[in-house]
Amino acid sequence: MCRLALKTASKPFSPYDVLTAMEAMQEGYDGSGLGLVLRGVKFTDFTYRTQDPILSGIAHTEAAYHRLDAFMQEKGFQLKYDHEFDVDFKKIEAQDRYKYFLRVYKLPASWKTYAADEVEEQLMLNRLELRKNGEDHGGDLTVFSFWPDVVTIKEVGWPLGIGKALHLNDDRIEARVVMAQGRQNTNYGINLYACHPFFIQGIATMTNGENTAYVPIKELLTGMHYPGYIGYQSDSEVFTHILHYVHKRLKLPLETYKHVITPLKTEELNMHPQGDFLKGMRNVCRRMIIDGPNCVIGSLQDETCIMVQDHKKLRPGTVGGKKGEWAMASEMCGVDAMIPDRDRSHDFQPMRENTVIIPPDRKEMKIWSQFDPYPLPQVA
Amino acid sequence: MVSIRSIPSTPSSLTHLDLQWIIKHREDRFTLCGRCTSVCPKEAIFLTYRRQRMPKLDILKKKRSSEYRTFTGIRQRTEPANRCIGCGMCATVCPNEAIGPEPNPNDPRVRLLHNDKGEAWKRGGRRNFRGSLLDRIMFTRISMLTDPALDAGRHEFQLNTLLGRVLSPEEFLRRKATGGWIPPVREIFPFIIGSMSFGALSPNMWLGLLQGVAYCNEVLGIPVVMATGEGGCPPWVLKSPYLKYIILQIASGYFGWDEIIRAIPDMQCDPAAIEIKYGQGAKPGDGGLLMWFKVSKLIARLRGVPEGVDLPSPPVHQTLYSIEESVMKMIQSLSMAWGFRVPVYPKISGSTSAKSVLNNLVRNPYASALMIDGVDGGTGAAYNVSMDATGHPIASNLRECYLDLVAQGKQNEIPLFAAGGVGKNGNVTQNGLALIMLGASGVHIGKYMMQSAAGCLGSEQNRCNVCNLGICPKGITSQNTKLYRRLDPDQVAERVADTFMAISTEMRKVLAPLGRSQSLPIGMSDAIGIDDAAAAEKLQIKYIC
Numbered sequence: 001m002c003r004l005a006l007k008t009a010s011k012p013f014s015p016y017d018v019l020t021a022m023e024a025m026q027e028g029y030d031g032s033g034l035g036l037v038l039r040g041v042k043f044t045d046f047t048y049r050t051q052d053p054i055l056s057g058i059a060h061t062e063a064a065y066h067r068l069d070a071f072m073q074e075k076g077f078q079l080k081y082d083h084e085f086d087v088d089f090k091k092i093e094a095q096d097r098y099k100y101f102l103r104v105y106k107l108p109a110s111w112k113t114y115a116a117d118e119v120e121e122q123l124m125l126n127r128l129e130l131r132k133n134g135e136d137h138g139g140d141l142t143v144f145s146f147w148p149d150v151v152t153i154k155e156v157g158w159p160l161g162i163g164k165a166l167h168l169n170d171d172r173i174e175a176r177v178v179m180a181q182g183r184q185n186t187n188y189g190i191n192l193y194a195c196h197p198f199f200i201q202g203i204a205t206m207t208n209g210e211n212t213a214y215v216p217i218k219e220l221l222t223g224m225h226y227p228g229y230i231g232y233q234s235d236s237e238v239f240t241h242i243l244h245y246v247h248k249r250l251k252l253p254l255e256t257y258k259h260v261i262t263p264l265k266t267e268e269l270n271m272h273p274q275g276d277f278l279k280g281m282r283n284v285c286r287r288m289i290i291d292g293p294n295c296v297i298g299s300l301q302d303e304t305c306i307m308v309q310d311h312k313k314l315r316p317g318t319v320g321g322k323k324g325e326w327a328m329a330s331e332m333c334g335v336d337a338m339i340p341d342r343d344r345s346h347d348f349q350p351m352r353e354n355t356v357i358i359p360p361d362r363k364e365m366k367i368w369s370q371f372d373p374y375p376l377p378q379v380a
Numbered sequence: 381m382v383s384i385r386s387i388p389s390t391p392s393s394l395t396h397l398d399l400q401w402i403i404k405h406r407e408d409r410f411t412l413c414g415r416c417t418s419v420c421p422k423e424a425i426f427l428t429y430r431r432q433r434m435p436k437l438d439i440l441k442k443k444r445s446s447e448y449r450t451f452t453g454i455r456q457r458t459e460p461a462n463r464c465i466g467c468g469m470c471a472t473v474c475p476n477e478a479i480g481p482e483p484n485p486n487d488p489r490v491r492l493l494h495n496d497k498g499e500a501w502k503r504g505g506r507r508n509f510r511g512s513l514l515d516r517i518m519f520t521r522i523s524m525l526t527d528p529a530l531d532a533g534r535h536e537f538q539l540n541t542l543l544g545r546v547l548s549p550e551e552f553l554r555r556k557a558t559g560g561w562i563p564p565v566r567e568i569f570p571f572i573i574g575s576m577s578f579g580a581l582s583p584n585m586w587l588g589l590l591q592g593v594a595y596c597n598e599v600l601g602i603p604v605v606m607a608t609g610e611g612g613c614p615p616w617v618l619k620s621p622y623l624k625y626i627i628l629q630i631a632s633g634y635f636g637w638d639e640i641i642r643a644i645p646d647m648q649c650d651p652a653a654i655e656i657k658y659g660q661g662a663k664p665g666d667g668g669l670l671m672w673f674k675v676s677k678l679i680a681r682l683r684g685v686p687e688g689v690d691l692p693s694p695p696v697h698q699t700l701y702s703i704e705e706s707v708m709k710m711i712q713s714l715s716m717a718w719g720f721r722v723p724v725y726p727k728i729s730g731s732t733s734a735k736s737v738l739n740n741l742v743r744n745p746y747a748s749a750l751m752i753d754g755v756d757g758g759t760g761a762a763y764n765v766s767m768d769a770t771g772h773p774i775a776s777n778l779r780e781c782y783l784d785l786v787a788q789g790k791q792n793e794i795p796l797f798a799a800g801g802v803g804k805n806g807n808v809t810q811n812g813l814a815l816i817m818l819g820a821s822g823v824h825i826g827k828y829m830m831q832s833a834a835g836c837l838g839s840e841q842n843r844c845n846v847c848n849l850g851i852c853p854k855g856i857t858s859q860n861t862k863l864y865r866r867l868d869p870d871q872v873a874e875r876v877a878d879t880f881m882a883i884s885t886e887m888r889k890v891l892a893p894l895g896r897s898q899s900l901p902i903g904m905s906d907a908i909g910i911d912d913a914a915a916a917e918k919l920q921i922k923y924i925c
Contacts, residue, residue, distance in 0.1 A: 210523070210895065212521075212523060212894060212895035212896050212904075213896065213898070213899065213901070213904070214906070215903070215904055215905060215906040216791075216901070216902060216903040216904055219786045219791065219903060220786075220789070220791065220792060222786075222789075223786055223787065223788065223789025223790070223791065224789050225789065245549075250549055250550065250553060252553075262898065265536075265538070266540075266567060277556065280552055280556070280562060281549070281552070283542055283546050283552075283565050284546055284547055284548065284549045284552040284792070285549055286542065286546070286792055286899060287791065287792040287902075289898050289899040290898065291895060291896050291897060291898045291899065291901075292523070292895045292896075293895075310898075311897075311898050312530075312535065312536075312897070
């Protein structure tokens with residue numbers, strides 16, 4: 001079972017803090033890998049402007065690294081900062097690692113005329129093109145994200161060990177939001193792309209569970225022929241794509257996500273003030289209903305963080321913290337490790353109808369229920 | 381010895397050994413009550429005097445001789461028209477277990493003589509093929525340690541499906557914002573009582589089914605719906621609140637539609653859906669056929685025809701010029717009749733051309749679903765050759781159509797319903813769920829319902845299968861009051877409820893170990909496997925051995 005930890009704080013902190021929380025949750029997971037997503041990034045060696053995209057990934061060979069360079073240059077991206085990890089390769093299990101890259105680029109001059117939507121589309125397409133480039137060359141290039149203010153690191157091995165190998169405790173990178181997940185997808189073949197959190201266009205989620213409705217959902221998303229809906233080395237990747245589809249493409253309020261993946265029953269919707277609309281939504285999004293035990297933790301571009309449960313609440317998940325600093329984890333001891341000095345009596349474990357939101361201002365934890373009125377005027 | 385002057389043989393001569401069913405009776409248990417002969421629907425047996433030699437040996441006189449005794453015994457007729465159909469009603473009524481039919485293990489020659497006067501063999505019932513690919517599909521993706529299995533008895537399961545055109549989320553939101561038309565969608569139980577007409581079925585059977593369906597909906601909370609078949613619907617049902625559980629079928633004979641259209645202003649609710657029958661699995665290319673034996677006064681009135689005449693529907697609809705014209709115009713006309721509040725969908729027979737029909741429907745905004753009826757479907761009357769050899773097995777036909785929708789990203793928009801052999805060997809839930817995991821949104825069951833709810837005697841061994849003749853010994857498919865009064869509608873209703881409660885429980889028992897409870901696992905092809913590599917490859921599911 002995966003262990004999940006997310007910390008969000010107004011003041012940037014080291015991702016290593018979250019890795020220590022993973023250590024606290026070590027019982028019951030195989031520690032086969034690490035996935036990290038950082039937002040609100042701060043580099044000690046470089047003054048970062050948040051609109052510049054950051055490319056995160058691994059070049060497995062020198063040739064791949066040069067190809068990456070040439071690709072980005074050809075596309076007109078200007079390299080502004082190339083973060084040099086202080087890597088201790090002896091501590092890395094995998095042998096084929098040439099360079100962990102984390103590079104800040106300036107957008108091509110030709111994109112100045114692009115609307116925000118077009119920029120987002122192009123950033124995604126460039127990431128996908130690079131990913132394909134790597135796949136076409138025997139998988140020598142792995143690209144996790146290419147997005148402003150987002151850093152992604154994924155590797156095989158014990159999470160804290162990877163953190164030490166990359167010297168994430170040297171405080172050269174800090175972030176306001178850190179998502180960490182401690183397992184490779186050992187249900188299927190080991191594949192770096194199969195490791196949570198998954199990322200698409202500013203949206204990242206990680207899941208603790210098993211999505212038994214994976215195949216029909218995957219087929220639906222694939223059938224949309226949207227360029228970013230690829231991969232699916234893990235059954236959990238569909239959670240990210242559904243959130244992206246609902247929030248980014250349908251432009252529906254965040255409350256809708258829970259109504260799509262675990263809709264209320266007909267009897268319950270008959271009593272709901274917006275039941276008619278929500279029943280319609282349930283019908284049209286029927287193929288996106290998830291199943292099995294799942295706790296989904298996600299974060300959005302504006303640093304909003306969310307946690308939701310499957311309809312039967314078959315997986316644990318706890319949210320706790322204090323003003324300016326919040327933690328979400330699959331185990332309560334993870335929250336303890338991240339924010340020990342909080343009032344535990346205010347910790348919350350979302351039930352089947354809840355969505356827990358930590359808004360960007362981080363003042364308080366918001367709890368939405370599916371039984372609450374749905375903000376229909378924003379939609380129709 | 382008696383000499384044989386001439387052999388009483390013609391090309392059509394048969395002995396009881398040439399028949400498919402041989403009557404076995406035990407003289408030692410015989411009471412001459414005559415119940416078996418009077419109940420036999422085919423008059424296949426008769427009481428007759430027989431002579432038996434009684435050997436006589438007088439030891440003292442050292443003399444051997446014969447005596448003869450005369451007794452009354454059963455004799456089996458050998459004319460094809462009176463052949464035993466194996467229904468076993470004689471055994472049912474016998475007080476002493478003295479009589480009953482047994483299948484003839486040899487090759488029954490009678491099948492070669494079912495063409496008397498050049499009339500090809502017509503019959504009702506089923507295909508007489510016991511094999512079932514669906515029976516071989518297993519549910520193999522068991523949740524255990526990667527995720528906890530669910531509790532079939534205690535957890536809550538969402539077992540219902542949708543019947544109706546489902547918009548894409550983008551289009552739904554656009555129409556909601558602009559006040560556009562949202563197509564009607566019904567939430568129903570995925571096992572639907574398939575089309576069996578009022579006419580093919582006796583009034584008691586029909587009433588029993590309807591009562592059972594109403595009970596399932598209103599008391600058990602299982603939203604079962606039933607389809608009428610071609611032949612209309614009794615006016616009291618049309619004007620009742622139970623119409624919402626009925627799928628009205630319109631077929632090429634348009635029987636009963638005068639009554640239906642006239643009743644629209646008086647309807648208390650809308651029907652569940654309208655099914656336009658273009659074909660059926662049992663007899664592709666043939667229209668419905670209600671033989672004159674079954675056109676009673678009641679049926680004649682309902683259908684608006686004279687009594688006692690054959691009612692063969694044309695093979696195609698009168699409006700059929702092209703698929704676009706026929707399907708689109710009929711769907712739109714019928715949608716309009718109920719103010720676009722009722723789903724309208726076509727039913728076709730399984731065919732290699734099913735995908736063409738489907739792709740046409742995808743582009744028709746009013747089409748609500750597609751129902752595909754495979755070759756194992758049953759019927760009240762058809763030519764034997766149609767039943768046995770014409771049509772397409774449902775599994776691959778459905779799967780191809782579903783994967784076609786998947787490729788277009790339309791699998792949530794046009795629900796596919798499948799039929800034809802679901803539960804043919806009794807495994808109704810397993811068969812239905814296998815089809816659902818191959819991509820069906822639901823399945824129609826006809827023959828199984830007759831067997832389970834009304835005790836139909838038909839089997840895949842050509843047992844009974846005389847639904848076309850109006851002599852149904854159980855009163856299920858007869859319009860003869862003497863026969864159908866044997867069937868108590870209340871008892872049928874009870875069995876309908878029993879059947880659907882059991883299906884519902886069995887569905888949970890399958891879905892719980894698969895870790896599925898939140899929605900019907902339509903297209904969950906990773907959960908199933910089959911022990912046939914070629915079938916697995918064709919269906920794109922796992923090969924297991």
